[in-house]
Amino acid sequence: MAANPTPVLQLRQISKRFGAVQALSNVDFEVYPAEVVALVGDNGAGKSTLVKTIAGAYRPDSGQYIFEGREVTIHTPREATNLGVETVYQDLALCDNLDVVANLYLGREGVRVTGPHPLHLLSEVEMERKATDVLRELSVKIPNVRSQIATLSGGQRQSVAVARSVMWNSKVVLLDEPTAALGVEQTFQVKELIKRLRSRGLGVVVISHNLADVFEVANRVVVMRLGRRVATFDTSQSTAQEVVGAITGATLPAAVAAG
Amino acid sequence: MKQVTPHTRSDMPAVEKEALWPSIVRRFQQGNVGPLPVLIGLAMIALVFQIANDKFLTPVNLTNLTVQIASMGTISVGIVLVLLLGEVDLSVGAVSGLASAVMGVLSVKQGWPAGLAILAGIATGTLIGTLQGFWIAKFRVPSFVVSLAGLLAWQGALLYVLGTTGTVNLTDKTIIGIANSRVSIEAGFVIGIIAIVAYAAILIAEQRGRQAMNLPVQSTVMLAWRIGLIALVTVVTIGFMSINRNPNVEAAAVRGIPSAVVIFIAVLIIFDFITRRTRFGRYIYAVGGNVEAARRAGINVNGIRIAVFMLCSTLAACGGVLAASRLYASNQASGGGDTLLNAIAAAVIGGTSLFGGRGRVWSALLGALVIGAIANGMDLLAMSSAIKFMVTGTVLLIAVTLDASTRSRRENTGR
Numbered sequence: 001m002a003a004n005p006t007p008v009l010q011l012r013q014i015s016k017r018f019g020a021v022q023a024l025s026n027v028d029f030e031v032y033p034a035e036v037v038a039l040v041g042d043n044g045a046g047k048s049t050l051v052k053t054i055a056g057a058y059r060p061d062s063g064q065y066i067f068e069g070r071e072v073t074i075h076t077p078r079e080a081t082n083l084g085v086e087t088v089y090q091d092l093a094l095c096d097n098l099d100v101v102a103n104l105y106l107g108r109e110g111v112r113v114t115g116p117h118p119l120h121l122l123s124e125v126e127m128e129r130k131a132t133d134v135l136r137e138l139s140v141k142i143p144n145v146r147s148q149i150a151t152l153s154g155g156q157r158q159s160v161a162v163a164r165s166v167m168w169n170s171k172v173v174l175l176d177e178p179t180a181a182l183g184v185e186q187t188f189q190v191k192e193l194i195k196r197l198r199s200r201g202l203g204v205v206v207i208s209h210n211l212a213d214v215f216e217v218a219n220r221v222v223v224m225r226l227g228r229r230v231a232t233f234d235t236s237q238s239t240a241q242e243v244v245g246a247i248t249g250a251t252l253p254a255a256v257a258a259g
Numbered sequence: 260m261k262q263v264t265p266h267t268r269s270d271m272p273a274v275e276k277e278a279l280w281p282s283i284v285r286r287f288q289q290g291n292v293g294p295l296p297v298l299i300g301l302a303m304i305a306l307v308f309q310i311a312n313d314k315f316l317t318p319v320n321l322t323n324l325t326v327q328i329a330s331m332g333t334i335s336v337g338i339v340l341v342l343l344l345g346e347v348d349l350s351v352g353a354v355s356g357l358a359s360a361v362m363g364v365l366s367v368k369q370g371w372p373a374g375l376a377i378l379a380g381i382a383t384g385t386l387i388g389t390l391q392g393f394w395i396a397k398f399r400v401p402s403f404v405v406s407l408a409g410l411l412a413w414q415g416a417l418l419y420v421l422g423t424t425g426t427v428n429l430t431d432k433t434i435i436g437i438a439n440s441r442v443s444i445e446a447g448f449v450i451g452i453i454a455i456v457a458y459a460a461i462l463i464a465e466q467r468g469r470q471a472m473n474l475p476v477q478s479t480v481m482l483a484w485r486i487g488l489i490a491l492v493t494v495v496t497i498g499f500m501s502i503n504r505n506p507n508v509e510a511a512a513v514r515g516i517p518s519a520v521v522i523f524i525a526v527l528i529i530f531d532f533i534t535r536r537t538r539f540g541r542y543i544y545a546v547g548g549n550v551e552a553a554r555r556a557g558i559n560v561n562g563i564r565i566a567v568f569m570l571c572s573t574l575a576a577c578g579g580v581l582a583a584s585r586l587y588a589s590n591q592a593s594g595g596g597d598t599l600l601n602a603i604a605a606a607v608i609g610g611t612s613l614f615g616g617r618g619r620v621w622s623a624l625l626g627a628l629v630i631g632a633i634a635n636g637m638d639l640l641a642m643s644s645a646i647k648f649m650v651t652g653t654v655l656l657i658a659v660t661l662d663a664s665t666r667s668r669r670e671n672t673g674r
Contacts, residue, residue: 077555078557091551092552093549093551093552093555093556094549094552095544095545095548095549095552095553095616096548096549096616097544097547097548097549097615097616097617098541098544098545098548102541102544102545106545106552106553106556106558107553107556107557107558108556108557109538109541111538117538118537118538118539118542118566119533119537119538119539120537120538121536121537121538122536122537122538122541125465125468125469125472125474126472128469128472128474129472129473129474132474
């Protein structure tokens with residue numbers, strides 16, 4: 001959003017090569033606080049590579065990674081997470097056999113310190129209280145926070161994965177195809193959830209193939225093609241046809257320069 | 260998809276009690292049938308054998324049964340841990356035999372004091388478990404293969420340690436006393452009452468904590484039921500074991516809880532606590548449920564694996580020490596035969612899934628009771644080992660089928 005001058009996260013001139021394949025060439029990317037950016041493009045356009053670079057899973061060959069105005073170097077996903085950049089991959093990374101509370105806290109359990117590190121006692125009551133509160137704030141409807149993930153619907157699982165990503169003071173959330181496998185009602189719930197993340201001031205990056213969904217939730221659309229960022233649209237001033245044109249390379253609109 | 264579960268909506272305000280029936284229904288829908296099938300199975304086994312031979316449900320026989328399963332059950336607790344990870348350990352039988360041989364040889368042939376010999380036996384297990392766990396975690400060799408190699412290698416080590424004599428008859432009073440002494444009736448009841456009070460205190464404190472945090476709590480009736488049931492089982496068991504078991508009424512009375520049983524129950528309580536209440540326990544379930552998710556959550560997956568295999572072999576060694584103590588000897592057959600299969604079968608029959616991530620430590624007790632009851636009952640009826648093996652095999656097949664079918668039901672209800 002133009003009103004806020006500093007992006008929470010900015011990439012400059014990022015390039016990444018896998019052997020003979022130039023996956024990303026001199027890509028600029030930025031997301032502002034309280035903004036939803038959709039990242040679209042055909043298969044192999046470089047969306048996933050870009051998201052994995054942001055998430056810390058890939059190291060770029062060249063380019064700058066700027067977080068809240070400071071240049072940083074990210075070597076591992078953990079470093080990105082520590083900055084406040086959370087990623088929800090398509091597989092959601094939830095443990096089916098554990099309940100909602102355990103999954104929200106996985107790897108960051110609340111404990112009462114007793115004895116050696118691994119034998120710390122879990123603070124179940126505190127975790128359940130905070131989990132219940134966070135889910136309520138996000139209006140995520142789960143029948144019971146003690147339900148195993150295995151018993152939840154796809155939309156509920158997606159919601160749990162997204163809720164987990166915002167529990168830890170994160171500033172940027174990356175969502176990879178969040179509505180890909182969902183039904184109509186569940187897709188609606190997840191879109192509402194994405195809007196709520198924006199109203200909490202987070203920068204949200206969504207990879208999606210569904211342009212109808214993109215136009216409903218995103219403020220801007222960044223189009224990738226063959227490893228380059230080829231166009232950027234303001235969803236309030238453009239149409240799906242223009243975006244499709246940019247994805248396929250049929251038309252290159254004037255909006256490219258807008259950034 | 261509409262969520263209509265009014266009793267358990269998380270966005271309901273204030274303190275709300277979860278009704279008994281919906282919580283049971285929810286568990287069943289989650290494929291969490293719990294110990295119910297095993298308990299029904301146990302009751303049926305008891306009924307059949309009691310009808311066939313009225314000596315089955317006598318204090319002396321039931322107490323013998325619990326002593327017979329203590330070693331198998333202890334080994335099985337370790338198996339539950341590795342099954343929770345989605346792995347398996349086929350070396351537990353051989354490790355238990357080797358541990359008993361190390362203890363026996365050090366005590367009898369080398370004249371080590373009992374305490375040191377026992378510790379050396381158990382430490383042998385710990386060392387082996389660490390080695391196998393390291394191999395599995397670092398070199399990505401399936402646990403099935405590593406522990407199969409271990410099964411052979413440790414059996415060889417057992418023969419090597421025993422040397423040409425082949426059998427070591429244990430003479431040390433302390434070592435024999437591990438499995439063959441009894442807790443006095445008074446001490447038994449004191450321990451039992453302390454356990455019941457501690458259990459009630461933990462549940463009530465938890466209830467208070469939840470109330471203070473405005474979380475839904477169990478109904479008081481349900482709470483009372485849980486405490487009452489545990490208290491009843493504890494008191495009846497101790498009472499049963501306090502009846503004189505010596506058929507010769509003139510001679511000194513034999514009564515009180517067998518020490519082997521006390522050790523086994525202590526192992527169960529400790530490991531139940533570790534798996535359900537600590538961070539380490541949570542990570543075991545997480546790794547067994549979804550390794551990739553666990554890794555991305557920053558869990559040291561290899562560390563968890565090594566620790567679990569170490570604990571499994573350590574428990575196997577403890578089981579070996581118990582068995583040797585009960586039988587007054589360690590020999591070339593120690594930990595051989597059906598030791599391994601019984602330990603794995605007990606865990607699975609008790610309700611621990613072969614597919615990882617689901618199960619409880621207590622399933623080791625329930626499964627060991629089933630297997631022990633079948634063996635014991637058939638011995639009373641003077642049936643041959645042939646029939647015993649076939650019946651145990653059938654029960655195991657039923658248990659695994661139950662596991663597989665609840666698993667597929669779970670997968671169908673999810674989403």
